Amino acid sequence: MKKVEATVARIASYIVNEDLLPGKTILMCVPAFLRGVEEDVSMVENNPTVVIDCHSESCGSALMGLIGIPPAARIYIPDVVSQTGLIAGKNRQVLDPVGNQLAQEVARRVAKAGKWMLEEAHYNFEKRKAKVIGQTLCKFSEEAVDSLNYIEVEPAIYRPKSMPPLWDGWPGIYER
Amino acid sequence: MSVEKVVIYPCGGIGLHVSCVTRQAGYLLEEELLKLDVEILDMHRLIRGMPDEIELVERYPTIILDGCAHQCGSSLFWLLKIKPAARIYIPDIIAETNLFPGRARKVLEESGQRLAREVALKTARMVKGMRESPGYHYHSQKVRGDDLTLCDYEVDVEEALGYIKIAPGVYRPRDMNPLPGFEEKGTEG
Numbered sequence: 001m002k003k004v005e006a007t008v009a010r011i012a013s014y015i016v017n018e019d020l021l022p023g024k025t026i027l028m029c030v031p032a033f034l035r036g037v038e039e040d041v042s043m044v045e046n047n048p049t050v051v052i053d054c055h056s057e058s059c060g061s062a063l064m065g066l067i068g069i070p071p072a073a074r075i076y077i078p079d080v081v082s083q084t085g086l087i088a089g090k091n092r093q094v095l096d097p098v099g100n101q102l103a104q105e106v107a108r109r110v111a112k113a114g115k116w117m118l119e120e121a122h123y124n125f126e127k128r129k130a131k132v133i134g135q136t137l138c139k140f141s142e143e144a145v146d147s148l149n150y151i152e153v154e155p156a157i158y159r160p161k162s163m164p165p166l167w168d169g170w171p172g173i174y175e176r
Numbered sequence: 177m178s179v180e181k182v183v184i185y186p187c188g189g190i191g192l193h194v195s196c197v198t199r200q201a202g203y204l205l206e207e208e209l210l211k212l213d214v215e216i217l218d219m220h221r222l223i224r225g226m227p228d229e230i231e232l233v234e235r236y237p238t239i240i241l242d243g244c245a246h247q248c249g250s251s252l253f254w255l256l257k258i259k260p261a262a263r264i265y266i267p268d269i270i271a272e273t274n275l276f277p278g279r280a281r282k283v284l285e286e287s288g289q290r291l292a293r294e295v296a297l298k299t300a301r302m303v304k305g306m307r308e309s310p311g312y313h314y315h316s317q318k319v320r321g322d323d324l325t326l327c328d329y330e331v332d333v334e335e336a337l338g339y340i341k342i343a344p345g346v347y348r349p350r351d352m353n354p355l356p357g358f359e360e361k362g363t364e365g
Contacts, residue, residue, distance in 0.1 A: 036329030
């Protein structure tokens, strides 16, 4: 939450949750997950997760790698910035207009991935249990993210190699 | 000056409206009220293992802003075997002030903004006491992040951290330093 990009990710999540896919998405609260709040544990175990990574530290992806639940997709904000030329702006409390535009672009990509998972009959998500025993936090490791073996689905949208294809699995047919 | 800096840990949640209040309070403290005296803790970077974030919670006293009854901020500190210097519990502040987080998460409504400011002002008073009272001391702690059991809701966090109530919405672990400005005679509340 130190960087403005964190506010961009937060606002993008609200745009998806309230405006683009209302009633079809839930927001994972990381502190509540670690606490063991049942709703937050079961939502990531039983549903595909889209991670929004704000920057190269990739905290969201690393946590999912750590608990053994690969995200179904990942939106990488630095790529959205390069692709669109939009920046996060300077205001963390309330985003600047340009930051809001960036949040809209991030949200659009999250919703695209989410909509695919919700609507495609081929999409096959397998439930997984989170690894919660004998865990290590606060130890930086590249491995946590590298182990996900992300492949690019389209600019700024990735999925772990081990997870079901999105539209990248159906080139030329399902591109939208 | 007793401590160089105080760390503010807004709970870091996203779903509940009150998480926007703790975040806003953190930004008010860092950007407006106490620019050089405080630094916000980013819990996502902490659990990721970023060295600057770990150093922050080890070296400086932390005030946790727990947004809801799950007390996730306090829970994370318990999990990592460190103690906050103090904790502000937002449900108590809501009861005290009759201000509510409101229904808007993207930008807080008037009531949510006022609640965030109340939280920030109470926290600022605590920070000033820690920074300015010669009697206030903080001993550095060590984060222990190995061999953890995550998602264990059975733990009674308030008991595990030994919280005692100092004033409405203000708590500290029993074995941490008394809070200047809150615990001297005639200054409670």
